[in-house]
Amino acid sequence: MTTIARLAETAALIGDPARAAMLYALMDGRAFTAGELAQAAGITPPTASGHLAQLVTAGMLAVEPQGRHRYFRIASPEIGGIVEGLMAVTANRVDRLPNPGPRDPALRKARICYDHLAGELGVALFGSLAKAGHINVSPEGAGLTASGTRLLDRLGIEWPESRRLACRPCLDWSERRHHLAGQAGAAICSAALARGWVRRRQGTRTLDITPAGAKAFADSFGVRLG
Amino acid sequence: MTTIARLAETAALIGDPARAAMLYALMDGRAFTAGELAQAAGITPPTASGHLAQLVTAGMLAVEPQGRHRYFRIASPEIGGIVEGLMAVTANRVDRLPNPGPRDPALRKARICYDHLAGELGVALFGSLAKAGHINVSPEGAGLTASGTRLLDRLGIEWPESRRLACRPCLDWSERRHHLAGQAGAAICSAALARGWVRRRQGTRTLDITPAGAKAFADSFGVRLG
DNA sequence: TCGATGTTTCGTCCGCGCCCGAAGCATTCG
DNA sequence: CGAATGCTTCGGGCGCGGACGAAACATCGA
Numbered sequence: 030m031t032t033i034a035r036l037a038e039t040a041a042l043i044g045d046p047a048r049a050a051m052l053y054a055l056m057d058g059r060a061f062t063a064g065e066l067a068q069a070a071g072i073t074p075p076t077a078s079g080h081l082a083q084l085v086t087a088g089m090l091a092v093e094p095q096g097r098h099r100y101f102r103i104a105s106p107e108i109g110g111i112v113e114g115l116m117a118v119t120a121n122r123v124d125r126l127p128n129p130g131p132r133d134p135a136l137r138k139a140r141i142c143y144d145h146l147a148g149e150l151g152v153a154l155f156g157s158l159a160k161a162g163h164i165n166v167s168p169e170g171a172g173l174t175a176s177g178t179r180l181l182d183r184l185g186i187e188w189p190e191s192r193r194l195a196c197r198p199c200l201d202w203s204e205r206r207h208h209l210a211g212q213a214g215a216a217i218c219s220a221a222l223a224r225g226w227v228r229r230r231q232g233t234r235t236l237d238i239t240p241a242g243a244k245a246f247a248d249s250f251g252v253r254l255g
Numbered sequence: 256m257t258t259i260a261r262l263a264e265t266a267a268l269i270g271d272p273a274r275a276a277m278l279y280a281l282m283d284g285r286a287f288t289a290g291e292l293a294q295a296a297g298i299t300p301p302t303a304s305g306h307l308a309q310l311v312t313a314g315m316l317a318v319e320p321q322g323r324h325r326y327f328r329i330a331s332p333e334i335g336g337i338v339e340g341l342m343a344v345t346a347n348r349v350d351r352l353p354n355p356g357p358r359d360p361a362l363r364k365a366r367i368c369y370d371h372l373a374g375e376l377g378v379a380l381f382g383s384l385a386k387a388g389h390i391n392v393s394p395e396g397a398g399l400t401a402s403g404t405r406l407l408d409r410l411g412i413e414w415p416e417s418r419r420l421a422c423r424p425c426l427d428w429s430e431r432r433h434h435l436a437g438q439a440g441a442a443i444c445s446a447a448l449a450r451g452w453v454r455r456r457q458g459t460r461t462l463d464i465t466p467a468g469a470k471a472f473a474d475s476f477g478v479r480l481g
Numbered sequence: 482t483c484g485a486t487g488t489t490t491c492g493t494c495c496g497c498g499c500c501c502g503a504a505g506c507a508t509t510c511g
Numbered sequence: 512c513g514a515a516t517g518c519t520t521c522g523g524g525c526g527c528g529g530a531c532g533a534a535a536c537a538t539c540g541a
Contacts, residue, residue: 032279032342032345033272033275033276033279034272034275035342035345036269036275036279036338036341036342036345037269037270037271037272037274037275037276038270038345039270039341039344039345040266040267040268040269040270040275040341041266041267041269041270041271042266042270043262043263043266043270044263044264044265044266044267044268044269044270045263045267045498045499046259046260046263047499047500048263049259049260049262049263049266050259050263053258053259053262062517062518063517063518063519064516064517064518072499072500072501073500073501073502074517074518074519075500075501075502075503075518075519075520075521076499076500076501077518078518078519078520079499079500079519079520080499082519089344096508096509096517097507097508097509097516097517097518098508098517098518099517099518107340107343107344108344110340111337111340111341111344112262114336114337114340115262115265115266115337116258116261116262117333118265118315118333118334118337119258119261119262119264119265271528271529273529273530288487288488289487289488289489290486290487290488298529298530298531299530299531299532300487300488300489301488301489301490301491301530301531301532301533302529302530302531303488304488304489304490305489305490305528305529305530306529308489322487322538322539323486323487323488323537323538323539324487324488324538325487325488
């Protein structure tokens with residue numbers, strides 16, 4: 030198969046409304062059952078099953094059977110990045126809406142992007158870390174600097190030992206600037222959730238920053254949101 | 256229109272084989288006429304015309320009438336990045352082919368990605384510049400460091416004065432690592448072409464590195480290719 | 482002004498693929 | 512073991528959209 034045909038195939042896979050809805054639902058990194066995804070896409074289970082099989086075959090989704098359920102999740106951060114990138118490009122089109130990205134202000138403020146923080150919070154966090162020299166984005170996959178490692182150690186935030194791609198820039202859908210992805214980004218995100226710095230709104234990607242979280246982000250990372 | 260519908264619409268636009276072929280043909284940043292693109296996609300001019308109209312309406316292509324021809328080009332580097340990213344994700348799928356990306360070794364070695372250098376050459380260039388401290392990828396759009404500016408000045412390579420996004424990382428399709436995009440990347444690319452460091456193969460994205468180019472890249476940028 | 486060339490519009494056809502309902506497996510629980 | 516739940520496979524219907532040819536429109540050259 031030629032490169033072009035494969036390119037088209039991949040794009041077409043995302044290009045179906047039902048499949049796009051499922052991918053969108055999975056963009057917060059959680060896993061959902063086939064039935065839940067069918068409901069999210071507004072289609073019947075048989076139809077959803079077919080779509081999901083296609084996405085799994087293409088390597089875009091990973092599946093994890095659990096009892097009589099099958100849990101689907103986005104297969105890799107790269108896939109998540111592509112979907113986020115497509116949304117950014119889409120939002121950029123000025124067909125009708127004046128301002129790009131999601132209209133929900135809370136969603137713009139803070140949300141989960143696959144497995145890390147996005148929105149104003151994510152972008153500000155990335156900026157603060159870089160400005161303070163805690164991360165050092167080099168071409169072949171960024172990494173924490175020594176001071177960044179110390180900072181996370183001091184905060185008791187741990188992440189897998191693999192040095193590669195500890196940080197990864199990810200184009201933010203609404204802000205159209207980069208935010209912090211990669212393993213460090215995921216670690217900070219899960220820590221923020223575990224410690225009650227942010228709270229996930231029931232069944233959405235939206236995050237609410239708690240008062241404790243605002244203080245923690247300001248004190249520990251120097252992040253200050255309007 | 257909902258976010259999901261727009262996401263699907265954008266992806267579906269790339270997801271048609273004929274349109275994907277046209278976008279692929281335009282990925283080297285040059286502009287082509289409607290007829291040329293029709294031929295590239297293997298369809299008749301009327302059909303191509305319809306596809307091109309869709310892409311222009313969606314803001315993915317820009318059109319420039321010139322006499323009785325209409326020249327089409329990719330509307331923005333972001334669009335090019337998405338297409339390149341989709342190819343990277345596509346190549347990542349291990350459905351049949353063992354190694355990702357293009358099979359043509361010359362295409363892997365050096366090629367044009369929208370308006371900048373890609374392939375082994377592009378990745379190596381990015382790495383050398385970063386290692387030498389000539390570029391400093393910070394979150395909100397990378398930039399040349401002072402030494403990077405001096406380097407380009409010394410080489411007589413000029414680029415538009417806009418500081419923002421002078422450099423931009425772009426995921427390399429075949430290497431799966433970043434290469435140098437943005438205005439500095441474009442400037443270096445055009446200088447490399449103008450000075451005969453690389454030569455474009457007739458009608459393709461493939462670049463051949465000339466002996467003079469190999470020397471120039473090694474001496475000026477510290478780039479050394481196997 | 483008139484033909485040649487490039488592009489678009491129109492009308493039509495046709496096939497791919499999405500969708501659903503019904504039935505068939507698989508798994509869990511009473 | 513049988514009933515309930517979740518998912519998948521199968522078969523058939525249907526609509527969207529891509530394909531082309533013919534013709535209209537635009538631009539250039541003679």
